[in-house]
Amino acid sequence: MTTSTLGAPAPGRRFPGGLLKTRELGIVLALAVLIAYTAIDNPRFLSGQSIRDNLLNTAILAVMAAGQAVVVITRNIDLSVGSVLAISAFTVATMMSDNPGLPMIVAILAGIAVGAVAGLVNGVLVRYGKVPALVVTLGTMYIFRGLVYSWAGGQQVNADELPPHFLSFANDNLLGIPWLVLIALIVVGGVSLMMRNYRIGREMYAIGSSPDAAELAGIKVARNLIVAFILSGAAAGLAGVLFAARFGTVDASAGTGYELNVVAAVVVGGVAVFGGSGSVWGAGLGALLLTVISSALAVLDINQFWQQAIVGSLIILAICADRLVAVRIARSLRKRDAHV
Amino acid sequence: MADSSAKPDNRAGDHGPARLEVSDVTKSFGAVAAVQGVSFPLFPGEAHALVGENGAGKSTIVKMLAGVHRPDTGTLRVDGADVEFAGPADAKAAGIAVIYQEPTLFPDLSVAENIAMGNQPLTRLRQIDRKVMTENAEALFRRLGVHLDPSRPARGLSIADQQLVEIAKALSAEARVLIMDEPTAALSAVEVERLFSVVRSLRDEGAAIMFISHRFEEITALCERVTIMRDGKHVTTELVAELSVDDMIRKMVGRDLSALFPKQDVEPGEVLLEVEGLSREGVFRDITFQVRSGEIVALAGLVGAGRSEVMQAVFGVDPYDSGVVKIGGRKLKGGSPRAAMAAGAALVPEDRRQQGLVMDLSIERNVTLPRARKLARLGLLFGGSERQSALTWTEKLQTKLGRLSDAVGTLSGGNQQKVVLAKWLATGPRLLIVDEPTRGIDVGTKAEVHRLLSSLASDGLAVVMVSSELPEVLGMADRVIVLREGKIAAELTRAEATEESVMYAAMGQKVSA
Numbered sequence: 001m002t003t004s005t006l007g008a009p010a011p012g013r014r015f016p017g018g019l020l021k022t023r024e025l026g027i028v029l030a031l032a033v034l035i036a037y038t039a040i041d042n043p044r045f046l047s048g049q050s051i052r053d054n055l056l057n058t059a060i061l062a063v064m065a066a067g068q069a070v071v072v073i074t075r076n077i078d079l080s081v082g083s084v085l086a087i088s089a090f091t092v093a094t095m096m097s098d099n100p101g102l103p104m105i106v107a108i109l110a111g112i113a114v115g116a117v118a119g120l121v122n123g124v125l126v127r128y129g130k131v132p133a134l135v136v137t138l139g140t141m142y143i144f145r146g147l148v149y150s151w152a153g154g155q156q157v158n159a160d161e162l163p164p165h166f167l168s169f170a171n172d173n174l175l176g177i178p179w180l181v182l183i184a185l186i187v188v189g190g191v192s193l194m195m196r197n198y199r200i201g202r203e204m205y206a207i208g209s210s211p212d213a214a215e216l217a218g219i220k221v222a223r224n225l226i227v228a229f230i231l232s233g234a235a236a237g238l239a240g241v242l243f244a245a246r247f248g249t250v251d252a253s254a255g256t257g258y259e260l261n262v263v264a265a266v267v268v269g270g271v272a273v274f275g276g277s278g279s280v281w282g283a284g285l286g287a288l289l290l291t292v293i294s295s296a297l298a299v300l301d302i303n304q305f306w307q308q309a310i311v312g313s314l315i316i317l318a319i320c321a322d323r324l325v326a327v328r329i330a331r332s333l334r335k336r337d338a339h340v
Numbered sequence: 341m342a343d344s345s346a347k348p349d350n351r352a353g354d355h356g357p358a359r360l361e362v363s364d365v366t367k368s369f370g371a372v373a374a375v376q377g378v379s380f381p382l383f384p385g386e387a388h389a390l391v392g393e394n395g396a397g398k399s400t401i402v403k404m405l406a407g408v409h410r411p412d413t414g415t416l417r418v419d420g421a422d423v424e425f426a427g428p429a430d431a432k433a434a435g436i437a438v439i440y441q442e443p444t445l446f447p448d449l450s451v452a453e454n455i456a457m458g459n460q461p462l463t464r465l466r467q468i469d470r471k472v473m474t475e476n477a478e479a480l481f482r483r484l485g486v487h488l489d490p491s492r493p494a495r496g497l498s499i500a501d502q503q504l505v506e507i508a509k510a511l512s513a514e515a516r517v518l519i520m521d522e523p524t525a526a527l528s529a530v531e532v533e534r535l536f537s538v539v540r541s542l543r544d545e546g547a548a549i550m551f552i553s554h555r556f557e558e559i560t561a562l563c564e565r566v567t568i569m570r571d572g573k574h575v576t577t578e579l580v581a582e583l584s585v586d587d588m589i590r591k592m593v594g595r596d597l598s599a600l601f602p603k604q605d606v607e608p609g610e611v612l613l614e615v616e617g618l619s620r621e622g623v624f625r626d627i628t629f630q631v632r633s634g635e636i637v638a639l640a641g642l643v644g645a646g647r648s649e650v651m652q653a654v655f656g657v658d659p660y661d662s663g664v665v666k667i668g669g670r671k672l673k674g675g676s677p678r679a680a681m682a683a684g685a686a687l688v689p690e691d692r693r694q695q696g697l698v699m700d701l702s703i704e705r706n707v708t709l710p711r712a713r714k715l716a717r718l719g720l721l722f723g724g725s726e727r728q729s730a731l732t733w734t735e736k737l738q739t740k741l742g743r744l745s746d747a748v749g750t751l752s753g754g755n756q757q758k759v760v761l762a763k764w765l766a767t768g769p770r771l772l773i774v775d776e777p778t779r780g781i782d783v784g785t786k787a788e789v790h791r792l793l794s795s796l797a798s799d800g801l802a803v804v805m806v807s808s809e810l811p812e813v814l815g816m817a818d819r820v821i822v823l824r825e826g827k828i829a830a831e832l833t834r835a836e837a838t839e840e841s842v843m844y845a846a847m848g849q850k851v852s853a
Contacts, residue, residue, distance in 0.1 A: 197467040199460055206446045206457055213444035216406070217457055218429030276448035 023270030023278075023321070027285040031292060038296040045299050052178065054288075054295055056170070056246065059184035060239045062287040064258065065265040066191040067235025069283035070228045072266050073195065075208040075275025076126060076133035078229060081236040081262055083144035084118045085255035088240025090148050093157035093250040100163035107166060108241050115237015116230050118144060123229030127222050141259065145252075152252040159248030170246040180242055184284070187235060192280035204228060208275025265290050268314045289314075357420055359384045359548040360405070360436070360517050365414035367400050374400040377414070378574040380567040382517060387539065387549040389559040389580065392569035392592055398552050401569075402521050405550075406438040407431030418517075432458070434517075437510030441522040443502035445494040452477035452490035455508050480508040484538050500531040507538055518542060519550045524558060536562055554781070556585045568592055592784075604798050608818070609633035611669075612802040613685075613771050615654060618663030623649050624826035627663070633770065636793065636803040638817035640810070641846045646826040647806045648690055651773050654804075655687040656680045667771060684770035688760050688777065690806070697760055699749035706748050707733055707763045733762035754785030761792070772796065775806040790816055810839050822846050 038045045064081050071078045088111040096107055118140070125136045159167060172179050195201035203224050207214040214221050244250050269286025271278030293314075294307050358381035367375040375397040382388050390398050403409045405416065407425030415422050418434050425431045431438075445454050452474045453460075461472040477490035486504050488497075494505065503523050510518050518539070524532045539562065543549050551563055559566060560580055568575040568591045575591050583591075613631040618624070624646040631637045639647040652658040654665050656677040665672045667683040677687070697706050731744065748759055757777065764772065777793065778786040793816065797803050807813050813820055820837040822830040822845035830845035 199458075199462075199468065202449070202453060202457070202460065202468065205449060209446035209448040210444065213446060216408070216428050216438070216440070216444050218407070218427060218432045219458060220429070272448075276446070 024282050024285060026321075027269065027282065027289050031285075031289055034289075034292060034296055038299050042299050045296070050295070050299075054292055055181045056178055057295070058288045058291040059178075059180040060242050060246070061258075061261060061265055061291060062184040062284045063187045063235050063239045063242065064232075064262045065269065065283040065287045066188045066280050067232035068262045068266045069269070069271050069278065069280045070191060070195065070204060071133070071232045072263075072271045072273065073208045073275055073278060074204050074225055074228045075211060076225065076228065077137060077263065078119075078122060078133065078232040078236075079137040079259045079263075080118065080122060080140040080144055081232060081239075082255040082258035083141050083148070084115050084233055084236035085240040085243055085258060086148045086252060087118065087144055088114045088237040089244040089250045089254045090152055090157070090240075090252065092241050093162060093244045096163055096166050096244075097157055097161040102163075104165060104169050107245075108238065111237040111241035112234045113237065115240065116234040118237070119230040119233020120226065122233065123226035126229065127225050145256075148252040148254075156249055156251035157244075162244075162248060166245055167248055170242070180246065183238070183242065187238070188280055188284040191231065191235075192284075195280050200224060200227065205276055208272075209277070261290065262287075264311055264315055268311075268318045270318065273319065356384065358382060358417070359419060361417040361420075362401065362405070363415045363417060365401075365404065365411045365416070367397075367404060367409060367412050374572050375404075375411075376572045378569065378572075379414075380574070380577045382548040382550055383565075384516070384546045384548050385543055386565060387543050387551055387563040389563040389566040390550055390552045390569065391554075391559065391566060391588060392575075396569040396592075397572040398569060399521065400572075402438060402440075402519055402550075402552070405431065405436055405517075405519055407436075429458075432513060435513075435515050436517045436519065437513055437515030439503060439506045439510065439518070439520045439523050443499065443506055445497070445502055445505060447493065447495035449494060450491050451488055451494055451497075451505055454494050454505055455480065455490075455512050457509075459513060476512060477508065480511050483511070484508060486534075500527050500535070503527070503535060504538070507535075507542075511542070515547065517548045517550070521552045522554070523551075524553060524555065532558065556588060559588075560585070604794050606634040606798045606818075608635045609800060612667065613654070613804070614664070614666040614669075615650075616664045616666075618650065618653060618660055618665065620649070620653060620658070620660045622826075624653075624823070627823075627828060629821055629828070629831065631771070631802045631804055633800045633802045634797055635818045636797050636805060636816050638813040638820045639804065639806045639823060640808075640813045640820050640842050641823035641829070645823040645846065647823050648775050649826075650823070651687065651775060651804060651806055654680075655685060655773055657687070681767065684768075686764035686767055686769035686772050688764055688772070688774040690775035690779065697748050697756060697763075700747050702745045703734065703748055703751070703759055704731075704744040706759055707766055733766045734759070736762075736765075754781035754789075757781055757785070757789065761789070765796070769801065771802045771804070773804045773806075776808060777805060778807075778809065778812060786812075810842060813837070813842065814839065 035045070044050060064085070068078055068081060091114050092107045092111045095110060096102060122133070122137055122140055125131060125140070126133045129136065169179055174182055195204065203214070203219045206217070206219060207221055207224055211221070240255070243254060247254075265286035266278075266283045267273060267286070268289060269278070269282035269284065271283055290311060293310060294304075297304060297307050297310075360382040361379075362381075363379050364377050365375060365379070366373070366377055378397070378401065380388070380390075390401065392398050400409065404411050404425075407428040407430050410425065416425070417423065418436075423430075423434055425434070446457070449457070452470075455477050456468075456473045461469045461476065463469045474490045481488050481490070481504075484504060484507065486501075488501060488504065494502065497505065507518075520539070523535060527535065536558075539549060539551075549563075551559070553559055563580050565577065566580050566583065566588065567577040568588060570592060609632055611630050612633045615630070616628050618627040627650050629637070639651065641647050649658060653660040653674075656672070656675050656679060659675045665674070667680070667685055670683065672683055673679040680687075734744070748756060751759065761774075761777075772793075774793070778789050781789070790812070793803055793805070805813075805816060807816075814837055817837065818834050820830075820832045820834075820842055821828055822832065822842055824846055830841070832841055832845070
């Protein structure tokens with residue numbers, strides 16, 4: 001989104017390649033205002049523990065948002081991520097409680113693999129079943145959830161059944177940065193790099209921008225769409241492992257309703273719902289903003305029920321902002337063309 | 341690049357083997373044979389026109405060359421070798437670039453990215469090298485002699501600029517065959533000339549060009565060879581120089597077109613539309629004219645003279661600052677299409693895709709859209725009455741269609757135009773405003789539209805026609821109003837109107853003789 005040239009651009013003036021993205025800047029500003037206001041009310045909001053909690057809470061959402069952003073950029077949606085998280089969390093928790101000796105990396109890879117398979121199913125159904133992603137992933141959301149319920153029954157895996165190294169992972173640090181936060185940064189950064197600088201990423205933007213033109217341009221649309229869903233599934237699978245490690249207790253209802261938080265983070269983060277524009281970093285920032293809002297409301301002693309209304313307003317605001325920006329760009333470009 | 345002066349003058353007579361050859365190709369969709377046994381060669385350094393009425397199978401040929409469709413039988417050969425395209429990527433790899441009638445850019449991506457898509461320059465880490473990508477785009481634009489910023493998004497580019505980006509795309513892929521499907525339909529004369537000079541230089545550098553157009557003057561200006569198709573079959577492939585325009589038309593439609601513009605003489609009735617002193621700041625000024633029932637009045641002028649804007653203001657789509665519009669002697673409220681419709685006016689807009697039709701809706705729903713209220717019973721719309729009314733009008737206009745429940749988007753351009761006409765005629769108007777009624781439709785359908793307008797006028801309808809095609813204006817109109825820069829430059833009777841007098845007025849010069 002090159003919205004920074006809204007003033008009257010002189011002929012020949014360049015559109016900066018997205019150095020200063022208004023949307024990302026807007027989220028950072030909103031965060032700053034929110035944090036400042038909350039901190040003035042209650043300085044403990046800026047304590048190390050509070051910051052740490054916020055970041056840890058953001059991590060799982062941000063990982064899923066990175067995957068979801070890719071799918072939304074291709075003009076699709078993945079509503080199954082909450083259920084995929086549950087499958088992965090339950091699989092990994094069961095695996096770890098049965099084999100306490102397994103190292104953490106195996107747990108992570110297993111979670112990613114489970115999620116990737118679920119994503120593959122979604123991608124194949126969307127592409128080859130020619131069913132809209134909204135419908136397919138709404139269906140698989142229930143199917144995957146049903147699978148976990150029938151597998152888990154009423155059982156849950158408790159923290160005391162899990163090996164200590166698995167549980168402590170959620171609180172351990174590397175060079176002072178919690179592992180969870182580090183993983184979220186790596187995922188968001190890595191996916192962001194892929195979408196910005198690699199052919200496959202640009203092709204995904206192209207597909208979302210104009211699916212018909214993408215076919216005509218000889219882009220491998222099928223492959224790219226399936227990769228997008230696999231990424232989203234894998235991210236949700238990874239999030240499942242982080243979820244199990246952080247909360248210790250996993251039952252079949254884990255992650256219920258997460259899919260909407262993830263989509264909200266992506267949309268608030270500036271990814272256009274009709275695909276083609278937005279950034280993975282923005283989605284990550286969206287996740288951070290949503291998390292900080294909910295903890296700020298708790299600190300400010302505002303009824304938690306307001307949180308949902310505020311998130312809803314933000315989504316509508318984000319979509320209105322997209323429309324407004326698109327209209328203004330179109331107008332300024334027209335004006336510019338008229339003068340050239 | 342080879343020295344172009346070393347080229348033989350008679351390019352058409354002296355060519356090597358075909359760059360691309362279509363050989364006895366057949367393609368059917370269901371029971372419909374779209375293309376049957378068509379063969380023609382495309383030579384390097386030569387522009388080849390493909391003409392035929394809408395539905396003659398031109399687009400199917402284009403899609404087969406583009407790798408979108410695969411021929412049922414017959415072969416495509418590139419440089420003498422048989423090729424089979426599994427998809428557009430294969431055609432691209434074979435050096436074939438296609439510029440579609442509707443540009444196929446990615447609006448959210450930058451111009452440079454659009455050009456490089458699928459072919460981006462990479463750094464050693466296999467990342468996209470944006471610097472080189474931008475430089476490449478700049479170099480291409482320099483070569484094409486156009487001024488476009490490679491880093492701006494494609495969204496908001498004019499159609500002409502979008503087509504230039506498409507050409508830059510073809511250049512960057514080092515296309516050796518360039519296929520253009522009606523690239524000029526939405527361009528002004530200046531833009532067409534700019535496009536042609538680019539295409540000519542590509543041709544002179546050895547590319548094989550295939551050019552589809554409904555405008556014969558463009559074909560004679562650009563092409564050496566022409567292939568004519570009719571009803572999916574190959575009629576002939578000849579040198580353009582050896583065919584007159586009349587010959588081409590005859591071969592396209594398989595009949596003489598002496599009755600191309602069959603305006604019947606009608607005794608005009610009372611004044612139906614009165615426009616007095618209509619002005620809109622910066623768009624048009626002091627427009628005054630009358631239209632009687634039974635009369636066809638043409639609004640001529642150059643693109644941008646304000647013709648469409650005047651009629652949109654009359655109909656109430658656009659506002660106006662001062663002046664009066666009366667229909668049937670009663671003053672019309674400005675800025676209200678609903679009021680204009682109630683007074684018996686109908687407007688068939690220029691851009692049928694964006695303004696005239698809802699492409700995804702069925703034909704019957706489109707036809708009945710403006711008066712769904714009248715057809716509804718107890719506020720509900722029943723399929724039966726809708727279908728009945730749609731059937732009457734589509735039959736009257738001889739629309740070629742499968743089922744009335746098909747989406748309008750599936751029809752050919754000419755038939756879409758008929759559906760737009762049907763939609764408004766079904767409202768039973770007294771005044772019909774048509775904007776570019778035959779843009780982008782083939783000669784045969786054009787004649788049908790003209791015949792239809794003429795017979796409607798003889799039934800007492802008042803018709804105002806905005807048209808850029810002089811033959812159409814001269815053939816159809818009882819009176820011609822020429823606009824220039826937002827003002828009426830001349831009002832000519834049928835006897836006074838000639839190509840020269842209209843063009844002189846449009847260009848702001850006095851008729852010398």
